[in-house]
Amino acid sequence: MNTATKNLEDDHVHILRLIDVMEYIVAHEASDIAHIESIVEIIRNYADGLHHAKEEYHFFPFLATKGFSAQHGPVAVMLHEHVLGRDFVKGIAAGIELFRKGNLTALVDIHKNMKGYSDLLRSHIGKENNILFRMADNALTEADHHQLLSRFEEAEKEHASSAGSKEYILKINELTSYYEI
Ligand SMILES: [Fe+2]
Ligand SMILES: [Fe+2]
Structure with missing residues (x-):
């Protein structure tokens, strides 16, 4: 069965x-600023713009109707971590601006924020995949999953009016092949 949690886990990949x-x-300590700019764009439009929107506007509110509080417990922690992630991205973007103006030492700050974001999101995704989504699977019926999946599809369509998630996945592919990851 195609489930809402599986859909979100696919984004996580x-x-x-x-x-x-x-x-x-x-x-x-790579300094290809165009790549780092592209990473910020991918995070803002795809990881945050689409994936976190699916979680924050559809998945978490639906879980709230099943008794998962948004004020405390795992959903509250996840929401807080999305905010922390945005702060790291702001830090990366601010560093890029300084770097572009000739302040080469801004690279240290860019890397620090990239490390902060990576550590945070790796642990965040681990918690969603292993804990929250498994709790959700126990609480959601097949009909619930279908309802959520159609909402996700809507979110994807709205998002695709500017640039679809496929475009961002292709951008990630370009980066992974450039760095041979
Ligand atoms: Fe999340
Ligand atoms: Fe997520």
């Missing part, structure tokens, strides 16, 4: 491949 690239760049 691509987001984790992007994190592999980010970790490679940090570990090798």
Whole structure:
């Protein structure tokens, strides 16, 4: 059966491949700023813009109707981590701006924020895949999954009016092949 949790886990696979690239760049102190800019764009439009939107506007509110509080417990932790992730991305973007203006030491800050984002998202995705989604599977019926999947499809369509998730997956593929990951 195709489930809402499986759909979100499929997004995680691509987001984790992007994190592999980010970790490679940090570990090798790579300075290809165009790649780092592209990573910010992919996170903002795909990892956050589509995936986190699916979770925050559809999945988590649906779970709330099944007794999962958004104020405390696992969903609250996940929401808080999405906010923390956005702060790291802001840090990366601010560093890029400084770097573009000639402040080459901004690269240290860019890498620090990329490491922060990677560590956070790796652990976040682990918690969703292994804990929250398994709890959700116990609470959701087959009809619930179908309902959520059609909402996800709507979210994808709305999103696709600018650039579909496929475009961002292709961008991730380009990065992984460039860095031979
Ligand atoms: Fe999440
Ligand atoms: Fe997620």
